[in-house]
Amino acid sequence: MSALSFHPRVAEQHLRVDIDDWDDVYIVGDVHGCLPALERLAERLDPSDDDLVVFVGDLVRKGPDSKGVVDYVRERDNFLTVRGNNEEKLIRGTKEIDALTDDDLDWMANLPVAISWADTLVVHGGVHPNIPLSEHDVDKLQNTRAMNPGDSYDGPFWFEHYEGPQRVFFGHTVMAHPAVYQYAIGLDTGAVYGGALTAYDFHADELVSIDVDVTHESRKDSKILEPQQPALV
DSSP states (O other): OOOOOOOHHHHTTEEEOOGGGOSOEEEEOOOTTOHHHHHHHHHHHOOOTTSEEEEOSOOSSSSSOHHHHHHHHHTOTTEEEOOOHHHHHHHHTSSOOTTSOHHHHHHHHTSOSEEEETTEEEOSSOOOTTSOGGGOOHHHHHHOOBSSSSSOSSSOBHHHHOOOSSEEEEOSSOBSSOEEOSSEEEOOOOGGGTSEEEEEETTTTEEEEEEOSSOSSOOOGGGSBOOSSOOOO
């Protein structure tokens, strides 16, 4: 595969990994401070030190234990994450979480905005199909949802029209169940809203979800998307 052409600011914040270095690869949706859910999902996946676990960002905010989730991910060398829009809010100082240290914030500031391997791209928000990847700055990769300007749940949505060439794994848009398209897989299934925490087993081509038993933040039904494509079974 030829090298990806990123926006200059994104190119500096892109991590390329070689998945041949890892036995299994798992991609995990938005955790939002839900440490017990993450621990249960990790127990279900049971990754070894030779397996790679990649998060789509938004480890933090809204849920009860952002610090616990950050520590959980930071302590494991085989756990990687892109920087989501909620990490960005903390870095830019528009939101605060008292439990997080300056060292935690420095760690977030140095997270990649994009992680890629082979023909796969992991970002938090998405890739607008009508805009070249080279014109997606940090904000676009973190916040793209609808085809129209704005952070809208009215649609149409980028992943309904995106035709590659990379297959993109993303979060940010809360789904009633995972969105599975040929070139886009959405993994934010609303863990913090009482939904589920979802992972994708890359080599097995399977979704793994655990239900979350508690609602930490309420959300309007109109802000939880029912994707047109069915989940993998």
